[in-house]
Amino acid sequence: MTGPLSGRVALVTGAARGIGLAIATRLADAGAHAIIHDRDAAAADAAVADLRAQNHAATALIADLAEPSAPAAMAAQLMAKGTEPDILVLCASVEMLENWDAVSEAAMAAQTQINLHATVRLLQAFLPGMLSRGFGRVIAIGSVQEARPNPTHLYYAATKAAQTNMILNLARTTQAPDVTFNIVKPGAILTDRNRTVLAQPGREQQVLARIPLGRIGRPEDCAGTVLLLCSPEGSYINGAEIAVDGGLRL
Template sequence: MTLSTALSSFDLHGKVAVVTGSTRGIGCAISEAFAAAGAAIVAHSTDRDEVDARVADWSARGWRVAGCVADLGAPDGVRNLHRSVESSLGTADILVLNASVEIIQPWRDVTEESMLRQSQVNLHATVGLIQAFLPAMSSRDWGRILAIGSVQEERPNAGHWFYSATKAAQTSMILNLARNERAPGVTFNVLRPGAILTDRNRARLADPAFEARVLENIPTGRIGVPADCAGAALLLCSDAGSYINGAVLAVDGGMRL
């Protein structure tokens, strides 16, 4: 295989990529990598201002983009996102399950309300999104479903008792599909970030003592940034990764070790 052939396998021209929670952090970095590779992308959030800002920015770069405001924890959230994509960009080829709710509570403090919210977005929406987008991928014999997991699945902190359980359950769903769906052109994988400097983690990592404790567990000696996840996602969601199915790829600097 020549270098040009290898590089062309990362090309996403003609593909439609849906990354949930794509206006910031890891979802934003992945969406921008997909768009740079040629895909049409979706700016999705629960915040109208964030969506509008991303649509303006990405459109100015010459990318094909649609905006969608949808709460995946609401009864009509998945349906609204699916309809928005279908009407504006067409049938999706790539689905990245990135949006999640993380409520930090030790087991004694977990409430029904927090369990319900995390379950609705992290699990119920996962089921709904797959049921909405997978059939068309299977019928065309090309598709990519990628879940963004968490290092909390392997190294759970006490405060992530319920959240880590929802992410582990999501991974189980993806691996079940990878084993049993047997769709030749459709793959199911998990990308598992470690400590990444996102808006969600910025306040905690701004505490020098907390950051020092985190860094003690990372062999590469640095906190990751959202762009660290983009290349791995592009591999798993392009033809370059067509024979990668059922993988759980850690992007954590070795934190899981």
């Protein structure tokens, strides 16, 4: 399929559902070959089948980012197929809701492993190829929690803020003419992860009262911003933190 991203390969982590799938679909709509990463093989295969039914190029890539060796193995697998990514969207994350006095060792370890350690490993696995080819787009999916964390998000918010710091560091120090690093920060988005929370009595009304636009966001609301950052029109955007939250952070 032709489009502004024709010939590009986009690896989206955690892309079998939710925001990741919406992003991968939008990039595929624009002509990119979408690499659907997830640890859920059945969900990833279903997403790929749906994209291929729409005449999009798509491939599943199954790996558990909690495994330290996973990113290097992912890179080797893609290289063997000749589908090295030009675009890396860091969407996979772990979010565990715990108040400060109940944060567990297991929750800290899981969120650190995926939100921080896997970020570094994925960058080490895929950024060198982008630099050598002279084109790259790295986009981290952050969170409104970085700016306005809920009491239950003490540790999660801290890991996402640290991830943002990494991306901004690379945006400033990499200094490659056509390799950019940006962060998209969703607010309250109706994903499988958030449906359970929003279904709690009175919770959706409480959240809506904090959003100036007065509605819960859709995964697709984030996808258009990512497409801009990957497109020629977004080639001079580097080191940006773009909130897609309806004003929730304010």
